[in-house]
Amino acid sequence: MRISFKAAGWLYTRSAVSAAAIALAFAAAPGAAAAEDVYGSGAVVTNRPCPTSVTTCVVGAARLQPHQYFGGYGQGLSANPTLLGGASGAAEVTFSDDYLPTVRLAAGAGAETRTGASATAFRSFTYEGEAAIDFALEGLLHFQTTGDQAGPQGANEFAGDGGLNVVLSLLRVSTVTAAFGPGASAIDIISNSGIGFPDCGAAGVIAVGGFNSSGLAAGEYHQSIGLSQSCSGGAIRLNPGDSFVVVASLQAISNRNGLMDAMNTFHVVYDEEKTVFAGTQDSVGAGFLSRNVAVGAAVPEPGVWALMVGGFGFAGHALRRRRLAV
CATH class of the missing domain: 1.10.287 (Helix Hairpins)
Known part of the structure; x- marks a missing residue:
């Protein structure tokens, strides 16, 4: 014109x-529009004294050794640090062919230690399909534990325990970019519980699902964590062009010879069977999300x-x- x-x-x-x-x-x-890849990871491995003279192992002021941090913005991570007192800890974050996160974690306590490992991974995505969908994800968890004895909150970490806490969530891109940027360190990422372990009802939180091992006996377990319902109670509705961030977080705690080994993976995948075209019961079908969900947030x-x-x-x-x- x-x-x-x-x-x-x-x-x-x-x-x-x-x-x-x-x-x-x-x-x-x-x-x-261009896809801005908002992603990163953070992990921390901790090792505190837990003498046999106490009944339960809870967080105290004393440290057997400094916390060790790994990862950062725009990074995956692999950590297998040296720990004192016969303890062991490990963490790993990778991104699959669909760029969804896989988190592996383990914590093994020494005879008188309380040993923990935590890891958080996040990545942004944009839905580029032509029709609105009701979206679903699944987290596939495989772990071994010496058992996680149930008890009063705050004092339920007994000798020999190996406990696990897992959260899979969807957040708005603006919520994550307000917290993290290219300069964000592993400490910034792993210490931000509002991103790693968010609550439904908090600003920018779209959906949250989780799992806790409290009360499990010793053994090997497979667990599926589905995410298909939004915090508002309805389906997770994605319209063409909508962007979001997938966040996967694991925390493993072990006490006095306890073990929690989730190195067998927590792998996030698209749940295309439960993802349906909006307002219908029609599944989108195999391969639809891989073809129509692009890595990165849609920004001008x-x-x-x-x-x-x-x-x-x-x-x-x-x-x-x-x-x-x-």
Whole structure:
């Protein structure tokens, strides 16, 4: 569209200028959105004294050795640190072919230690399908434990225990980017419980699912953690262009020769059987989400933002000139 101005009166149509400026901004750069990959991981391994003279092993002020941190923004991680007192700990975060996170974790206590490991992984995605869907994820968990004796909250960590806490959640991209950026360290990530272990009802939290091993006897277990219901109680509705962040977090605690070994994996996958087209019971089918969910958050490209700002500035300049002319 070409807009002509007459010197005598700066004749123009305000809506035409605004529309032209916006159209110019988008037409100048094909593909008005780019995928910004928001991802990272953090882990910490802890090892505290837990003498045999106490009944339960709870967090105290004393430290057998400093906490050890791993990971950061834009990173996976692999950690197998050296621990004192016969303890052991390990953590690993990788991203699968679909870029969804896999988290592995283990904590084995020495004869007089309380040993723990925690890890959080997150990544952004954008739904690019042509029709709205009710979305579902699944976390596949495989672990071994020496048992997790149930007891009063805050004092239920007994000798020989190996406990596990797992959370799978969806968060809004803005909530994660407000907390983490390219400079975020492993300490920043692992210490932010609002991202790693969020509560439904908190701002920016879309959906939360979880598992806790309290009360389990010693043995080997397989556990599935499904995520298909939003915090508001309905389905997790995704419209074309919607972006979100998948967050997977594990915490393993062991006390006095206890063991929690989840190195066999917590693997997040798309649940395409339970993902249906919105308002129907029709499954999207195998491979649909892999084809239609792209890694990264949909954000305007920097060049598009610049042209948009320039376009709006041009329109505002024209308005000021008109007032002067009048």
